[in-house]
Amino acid sequence: MASVSCDNKQESELKLKLKLYSYWRSSCSFRVRIALNLKGLKYEYKAVNLAKGEQFSPEFTELNPIGYVPVLVDGDLVLSDSFAILLAANIISSSVQPLQNLATLKCIEEKISSDPDVKLAWAQHYTKKGFVALERLLKDYAGRFATGDEVYLADLFLAPQIHAAIKRFNVDMTQFPLLSRLNEAYNEIPAFQDAMPEKQPDTPLASAS
Numbered sequence: 001m002a003s004v005s006c007d008n009k010q011e012s013e014l015k016l017k018l019k020l021y022s023y024w025r026s027s028c029s030f031r032v033r034i035a036l037n038l039k040g041l042k043y044e045y046k047a048v049n050l051a052k053g054e055q056f057s058p059e060f061t062e063l064n065p066i067g068y069v070p071v072l073v074d075g076d077l078v079l080s081d082s083f084a085i086l087l088a089a090n091i092i093s094s095s096v097q098p099l100q101n102l103a104t105l106k107c108i109e110e111k112i113s114s115d116p117d118v119k120l121a122w123a124q125h126y127t128k129k130g131f132v133a134l135e136r137l138l139k140d141y142a143g144r145f146a147t148g149d150e151v152y153l154a155d156l157f158l159a160p161q162i163h164a165a166i167k168r169f170n171v172d173m174t175q176f177p178l179l180s181r182l183n184e185a186y187n188e189i190p191a192f193q194d195a196m197p198e199k200q201p202d203t204p205l206a207s208a209s
């Protein structure tokens with residue numbers, strides 16, 4: 001019995017070794033949640049409420065001085081950028097997500113207009129601009145997934161951005177048939193489903209279970 005409980009203890013310590021600082025709606029965290037799920041890696045979910053500004057708390061900025069999620073902590077190793085965790089899918093990461101990030105939208109609200117429609121139009125504009133480019137770029141490469149018939153890095157970046165476009169920014173996806181088809185494929189995979197914002201422990205959405 002003693003050795004069993006010791007094994008169990010080791011197992012639970014191992015499970016708790018990985019900690020993901022995440023926010024339910026964060027597309028950058030969503031990328032990493034998919035990757036961890038695909039790898040079958042269990043992690044402790046550490047919720048950082050971006051809407052309440054918890055990313056600027058001293059405890060969090062100790063881990064990531066720029067105040068962004070995700071942060072993955074593996075023992076003594078702290079990885080504070082989804083690129084470092086996953087490598088690249090550049091259009092989403094450089095030309096779409098930063099332009100619809102909470103920090104950008106807040107700046108527009110403070111410096112340009114407090115009308116929520118202005119923020120929404122901005123987010124829609126840059127999302128569509130990126131999606132138009134992606135539809136063209138992926139047309140000769142896509143299979144079931146973005147770059148073939150296997151899930152690869154581009155899919156980890158695309159799925160969260162398409163999800164945000166639909167659920168958060170109300171983008172008309174009929175203009176993007178290829179991305180819509182990819183989104184349907186993502187929605188069938190458990191690793192993607194379990195990483196979705198509405199399934200996270202910190203989601204305020206009623207559908208959370």
Ligand SMILES: N[C@@H](CCC(=O)N[C@@H](CS)C(=O)NCC(=O)O)C(=O)O
Pocket residue numbers: 026027028029050055067068069070080081082083093098101102103104
């Ligand atoms: N390059 C970073 C970007 C991280 C990032 O922009 N995170 C967003 C959530 S998706 C965030 O924490 N935003 C907080 C804010 O805007 O204050 C990465 O890929 O991890």
